[in-house]
Amino acid sequence: MNIKEMWFYIWNKPYYKVSVLEDMEVIKTIIQPVVSKEKGYDIAIIDKKLKMAWYKIPAICFRDGKKFLMTVDINNAIPLIEERKITTSGEVIIKEVTLSVLKEQIDSRLSHTGKGKTFVKIQYPPTIFFQEIEAHFVKEALKNPPSKWEEQKWIWITLIIGIVVVIIFYLTSSPKPIG
Numbered sequence: 001m002n003i004k005e006m007w008f009y010i011w012n013k014p015y016y017k018v019s020v021l022e023d024m025e026v027i028k029t030i031i032q033p034v035v036s037k038e039k040g041y042d043i044a045i046i047d048k049k050l051k052m053a054w055y056k057i058p059a060i061c062f063r064d065g066k067k068f069l070m071t072v073d074i075n076n077a078i079p080l081i082e083e084r085k086i087t088t089s090g091e092v093i094i095k096e097v098t099l100s101v102l103k104e105q106i107d108s109r110l111s112h113t114g115k116g117k118t119f120v121k122i123q124y125p126p127t128i129f130f131q132e133i134e135a136h137f138v139k140e141a142l143k144n145p146p147s148k149w150e151e152q153k154w155i156w157i158t159l160i161i162g163i164v165v166v167i168i169f170y171l172t173s174s175p176k177p178i179g
Contacts, residue, residue: 016068054077
């Protein structure tokens with residue numbers, strides 16, 4: 001739990017914890033409040049460092065108390081670009097203000113959807129599940145019992161090592177002569 005996540009947990013505020021995947025490996029975790037005053041954060045998960053965004057889709061979020069867990073793929077991200085505005089005022093004093101605004105990049109060649117990572121649903125009937133459990137226990141019950149040595153080998157090995165250690169301590173602790 002990082003500091004930002006702890007802050008939301010302590011103040012009992014809802015937040016998104018988004019895991020960004022690349023080739024089924026988590027490369028980044030984004031923590032963002034559910035409602036944010038910044039523009040764009042109310043409809044998308046935005047990462048300013050990666051300059052990418054993903055749409056918030058409540059259907060693919062898992063809820064854990066006040067935490068909404070979401071998994072997104074980096075290949076489905078919407079690339080973002082920075083828009084800089086420079087304003088000047090006065091003839092003698094020139095004041096420059098740079099305002100960074102993240103804006104969706106419009107490119108017809110991109111096929112990114114901004115959707116979260118979707119996993120394939122596997123249809124697994126409960127009857128097959130119970131049959132596999134029964135088969136496992138039947139195999140365990142019919143398996144040949146282990147030999148006496150297999151059952152007690154670790155006890156004997158530990159006992160022998162303990163006796164060797166006691167003998168070594170006894171031989172190394174010789175009595176000191178008086179005088």
